[in-house]
Amino acid sequence: MAVNGALAFDGVAFSYGNVAALRDVSFEVAAGERVALLGRNGAGKSSVVRLVTGVLHPDEGTVWVGDWDTAGRAPEELAWRVGSVFQHADQQLFARTLREDVSFGPRALGFPAPEVRRRTDEALDALDLHAHAAQHPYDLSPALRKLAALAGALALEPTVLVLDEPTAGLDRAGRGRVADAVREHADRGAALLVVTHDLAFAAETLQRGIVLDRGRLACDEPLDRLLTSAERLKPLGLVPPPVAALSVALDLPGRPVRERDAADTLARVAGGRSRS
């Protein structure tokens, strides 16, 4: 297969023993693209994440990370290209300070000290964590630990960033920090695949939605179209986020799903009305 995307699944099947988790899944994510991976509990989302990181390998089909076939590659090799945050990321920190933990990836990959420092600083910056850099990870709140785990993944400067529920347990400010950091990272050319149940976050931050339904690819299209189509979301176990529901209910032109776009559209519509 010709590989164009930074990440590609080609006819991937995977089972845990007798439990088929994924069947014939194919999709591609281009460099710089921001993709949401959606679906109800048990649909197979985390399995996709584990396949990208090389923690699991497909039973059938191929997972491509750039021009690398993940078959026969261990996670520590794929770490050169893939950054990941798992569902229980806040339990995996182990260094004495948050800064040391964030720098773990670049150190493990063997970068020289100045490069490690640069990457660590940038990752701490991206998530606004400098104030906590000297603290022990377990003295921080779970929410901050989650941000720290994301910073640890960013410090790898990966070409593919896969995140499993990065906003679970975060407040609005935390979600905003995650959104800014991952958008910035994608703008630098990384492919972004984000598992999330938080459709409002997805609408604000991501562009395209891939939906899994019982291990199969159920749909793959621009998020603003998907999120404004309640009749197609419903059978997939998804509920449109408030802004998308509002723009459908008011039949706003262009059906915006982001808060900013909806506000602009509303202002335009209201302005037009008051003038006429």
Add this chain to the structure above:
Amino acid sequence: MSALHPFSLLAIAAALPAFAWILPAPTGGLATAGLALMLPLVPDPRWGVRVVRLALLTAAPFWLFLRLLHDGPTTVAIGGRITTMVASFVWLVAVLSPDRLVEAMVARGWSLAVAYVFAATLSAVPVLKARARRIVEAQRCRGLSPRGSVANRLRALRALALPLVLSALHEVDERTLALETRGLGAGVPRTPLAAPPDRPAERVARWALLLLCLAALIWRLA
């Protein structure tokens, strides 16, 4: 094997170490160790081999320390007994599901809190194993190689130990809280949904095992 009543499984896992310490060393301890290592192989050899390997791996460091501290015969004498204890426990964890134990204990009128403490001990083992695996996976995804030089492996071990211990402590907290919020110890009798069946033959066998233990004890002391 897992079709046996939970109490029968407990009885076997308790009787083997008891015999190991009561019977004369080294033959007694080695014989019970052999029995304990054969137990998992009975229902399904392929599954059993994995259990036996885990038991041997867990027992190995004990042999090492014993050998450093004692002479050969003493090492074998104590080693056989410790291997019996380790192998019985590993087998019990592998074969007895905590929910069934709780059901059986509650059905027999034990307090739920006591049953829970037993079950938590058993269920902590697989939970910790799964969590350890998750942590190692996460570290590997950040470039940590668990293979290679001794220094590498020590680094990997350090990266595993701290989060594992801290999250386990956190869990103890949560479990205690869960116990309290569920009003355990309130003294209300509870009826389990499905009390596991306890065949008369198994009851007889358990009493026989206990009597045999007592007989061996009397024989050794007399």
